[in-house]
Amino acid sequence: MINQGDPFEGLYIVHCGMLKQSYQRRYDELITHFFLPGDVIGLDAIGYRCYAGTVATVETSGLRLIPFRCIEDLSSPEARLKELICCLSEAMHDEHTRLWQILNQPSDVKVAGFFITMSYKFRNQGCSPHSFRLPMSRQEIANYLCMASETACRIIKRFQKQGLLSARGHEYCILDPEGLTSIAEQ
Amino acid sequence: MINQGDPFEGLYIVHCGMLKQSYQRRYDELITHFFLPGDVIGLDAIGYRCYAGTVATVETSGLRLIPFRCIEDLSSPEARLKELICCLSEAMHDEHTRLWQILNQPSDVKVAGFFITMSYKFRNQGCSPHSFRLPMSRQEIANYLCMASETACRIIKRFQKQGLLSARGHEYCILDPEGLTSIAEQ
DNA sequence: CGCATGATTGATCGACCTCAAGGTCTGTGG
DNA sequence: CCACAGACCTTGAGGTCGATCAATCATGCG
Known part of the structure; x- marks a missing residue:
């Protein structure tokens, strides 16, 4: 058809x-x-x-x-x-x-996809896609991605350990865009 | 706002x-x-x-x-x-x-909601909302609801045991609309 | 009948949620 | 400047739902 x-x-x-x-x-x-x-x-x-x-x-x-x-x-x-x-x-x-992305992807894929999307949106605004401030709390991010805030927290921490991301408070730096993208597109 | x-x-x-x-x-x-x-x-x-x-x-x-x-x-x-x-x-x-319904509801809620929605759609067409034929396979229903076909199967079976539903092949009868609705709106 | 596809049923396992307990940060008032 | 409260963040330890795997039944079709 x-x-x-x-x-x-x-x-x-x-x-x-x-x-x-x-x-x-x-x-x-x-x-x-x-x-x-x-x-x-x-x-x-x-x-x-x-x-x-x-x-x-x-x-x-x-x-x-x-x-x-x-x-x-x-x-x-x-x-x-x-x-x-x-x-x-x-x-x-x-x-x-x-929503389809969120529906049946594991949590790390959802979180990686979230940061890639945010990075993309900031680029479109003419801001840096690598370093930006997200004013929402972790709880709000987790809610948006339909997961427990603890899960979001653990995954962000793991991404930091893996050198993909850096997060201090509400300031985020994407250190390895390709790495994150490959997780998001898994 | x-x-x-x-x-x-x-x-x-x-x-x-x-x-x-x-x-x-x-x-x-x-x-x-x-x-x-x-x-x-x-x-x-x-x-x-x-x-x-x-x-x-x-x-x-x-x-x-x-x-x-x-x-x-x-x-x-x-x-x-x-x-x-x-x-x-x-x-x-x-x-x-x-999609929000599907996102973070347990599987039985999703299945109940699916049958309620289908019943509603058939009513709108002027067909019986209690007894109808769904041409899609269980696998397709499960895929649509983002769950394994085995899970959908088990839940439909449980609904039959509870007297909420009857399913023979592709023919379905909704025996207890209120019961199903209360599960779907849980 | 033989084969293929789909439906069912059971057993196992893992990702994520829940619960609980600190830890950190920010704002407020003394 | 400090004490305190409250919200948020982090980390750990179980518990559970649903996916996966595997096997058996049912159905349709050439």
């Missing part, structure tokens, strides 16, 4: 049957959606112009394609709406990616 | 500082977002017209409100775009709810 990464052509409305969307990574795949009649396929594909996952039928199904020239063809008065729609779609996609 | 459930008034753009969004349920709260400069707050509030979580500052921050009369005031030519935006926002909200 649709393969992950295919260029975005439009939304699909499900009329009958059932489909699934799955997200492939390395060796495993994760089913992210079951689509039943009335559901819309492809909302998370608008912003990045390609489908976020592979869609396949679970049983014989009927679909209707809604081609998507309309978004691209919007003229200036609607430009802000177009912008908003893309923003929404991208945000949906990004947050799904984050 | 913003409380979960407050009526939607507009999006906020973060100029400086850092904020967090958290989702409250029963006794615990879960941090769902950290907002850094450039991020947009409230995308998940457009569709349902109220904010999906409580937003608070982590450190002193600067925001700009983008009032949202524009969506409500759209005239007919843009009506479809308005519809699409609301659809996107609602989908984002719904999927977040699902």
Whole structure:
């Protein structure tokens, strides 16, 4: 049906049957959606112009394609709406990616991914991606990553011992970006 | 700043500082977002017209409100775009709810929630919410809920022993909706 | 019937949570 | 400047849920 990464052509409305969307990574795949009649396929594909996952039928199904020239063809008065729609779609996609990461990764992967993401966000702001201040507490970080604060603490300490990271209070230095990335992408 | 459930008034753009969004349920709260400069707050509030979580500052921050009369005031030519935006926002909200449910709930809660959700979806289609056919395999259900298929299997079996559910092949009957719901909302 | 795929059931193990006990830091008031 | 309180951080010792591994059953299909 649709393969992950295919260029975005439009939304699909499900009329009958059932489909699934799955997200492939390395060796495993994760089913992210079951689509039943009335559901819309492809909302998370608008912003990045390609489908976020592979869609396949679970049983014989009927679909209707809604081609998507309309978004691209919007003229200036609607430009802000177009912008908003893309923003929404991208945000949906990004947050799904984050949540899938959290869902079934071990804790050290989640923590490493957190610091890589933060580093990336600071770089985008024009700040140093290697040395930054995170105002939130360890407890808040742990909560955000769905783990006990003790676990987050232990892992940060281990990263320090391994020379990947340095943390003093709320000041963090990423000493080995490649090392952290390799853990995060495990 | 913003409380979960407050009526939607507009999006906020973060100029400086850092904020967090958290989702409250029963006794615990879960941090769902950290907002850094450039991020947009409230995308998940457009569709349902109220904010999906409580937003608070982590450190002193600067925001700009983008009032949202524009969506409500759209005239007919843009009506479809308005519809699409609301659809996107609602989908984002719904999927977040699902993922947060999965994130830190024990397996039996996830399975119970899955059947409740499916029952609800079938009701919306005009089918029986008590007796329905799910074409996907146990493995696919387990994958969707981020657990081993053996675990899903054991829990479904336990639900059958408890008289909550009956499952023969792909045919399922929900015998005790209240019982299942109370487990799912635990 | 033979084979393949999926469903079940049991036994074992490990990652992470929980609980508990210091340790550190910051702000406040004397 | 010091004492104190409170919140947060750190570290250690069990306990547990769910994953993994393995084996057995059930089902469908050429």
